[in-house]
Amino acid sequence: MKIAVLPGDGIGPEIVAQAVRVLERLRADGLAIEMEHAPIGGAGYDASGDPLPDATLALAQAADAVLLGAVGGPQYDTLDRPLRPERGLLRIRKALNLFANLRPALLYPELAGASTLKPEVVSGLDIMIVRELTGDIYFGQPRGIHVNEQGEREGFNTMRYSESEIRRIGHVAFQIAQKRNKKLCSVDKANVLECTEFWKEIMIDVAKAYPDVELSHMYVDNAAMQLVRAPKQFDVIVTGNIFGDILSDEASMLTGSIGMLPSASLDQANKGLYEPCHGSAPDIAGRNIANPLATILSVAMMLRYTFGLEDAALRVEHAVKRVLAQGYRTADIAEAGMEKVSTSGMGDAVLAAM
Incomplete structure (x- = not known):
């Protein structure tokens, strides 16, 4: 299973890192998973002057599935529209026919x-x-x-x-x-x-x-x-x-x-790009407080829809349910009486539950 990992901008690298840990755990347990990283969005522009570098698109086209973090940040808002991070996201969806x-x-x-x-x-x-x-x-x-x-x-x-x-x-x-x-x-x-x-x-x-x-x-x-x-x-x-x-x-x-x-x-063959619904949240980037669960649950969707591995998908989803039942919370879902954890701390909890 060849997976293109595109961390993107803002909190993207932090949350994707926790999802990659889940994939690495599944690989250690016997799933044949290969991962290769590439820049997209603002990171793509910084690397090569293009929010969707040719090499990133080629990697995504050759992969069976794509794991994406998030794109965008205020430092890119003054760029010409074709160079803004969001254009890279629209272009990869179109190029891969992800309808x-x-x-x-x-x-x-x-x-x-x-x-x-x-x-x-x-x-x-x-x-x-x-x-x-x-x-x-x-x-x-x-x-x-x-x-x-x-x-x-x-x-x-x-x-x-x-x-x-x-x-x-x-x-x-x-x-x-x-x-x-x-x-x-x-x-x-x-x-x-x-x-x-x-x-x-x-x-x-x-x-x-x-x-x-x-x-x-x-x-x-x-x-x-x-x-x-x-x-x-x-x-x-x-x-x-x-x-x-x-x-x-x-x-x-x-x-x-x-x-x-x-x-x-x-796409029509169930090749997919998997990403959290939220954005790059540049205001909290680099602080290790973002919630990685949406990205981890995107891995579960990848296992289910692209690779047809229902048991593996359920294993990830049940681990997320277990950590919530145990009272672990990141800042965005924190409640009184619960254990507040960091981005990496939530990743630790999910891996332990797996």
Whole structure:
């Protein structure tokens, strides 16, 4: 199993280091794992003047899976847009054709008190958001900033989806729903945007191949409200790139900390890029206080979705549950009476639980 390890910026190297320790433990226990590191994002720019260096992309393309930390930092905000760290992330997703982003929002019982919502609202929460990742307004053309016919500057982007793009993400979402509670909610803005009216039409057609799955539809503004009002009504949510970006961050905070949530971005052969949902958090970088659990849980998703190793995935997930039950907490999920640990201390606890 060849894994490209891209630590990135900010807290990325710290949290990835703990996930790598988990992979090394699995390798010591018999899994055939090879890892090679490379820079991306701001680190890529610092190394070679490009947020996605050619060598990094080549490594990622040759690997079976990619483990990514996070990219970005204020020191890069003044760079020309193509050179900013986030452009490297968008480019690697496009180059690897990672069209399906899976973001679970799972509330561990031990962390019910860490959520800003009442425990009875979020207790038992287990949602999977399936976000289309390579289309929509983030990639649609034309785009830019120009002077219009009236002589005024304006910015413009294009929301665009082809039928094949919608169908392939629809099949992924329906298949995931089949393995869960057989409920799929497609989120759109079909009352205003023709692009998402078309999305809804295609989702209804794809549903014919999955008669065992109950398909519902919800406008994105209502979905944002319902995630806060009654989140447990959802099982699997499928939506486009920009709506999925926003809703998955909202859903992540229902669980108490975005530092707990992994993600997977897959191509049609289940090759994947695995990363925590949170950003590079430059304000706490280098202080050994970031929560590595989302990155460690991303390793579990890698084992499950790319390598088909369910037992190994469960071993990692059960170790995380065990350390939470034992009362270990990083700063972002700290509660009175619990043992506050560092980034590396949490890694130690997970390895001990394994």
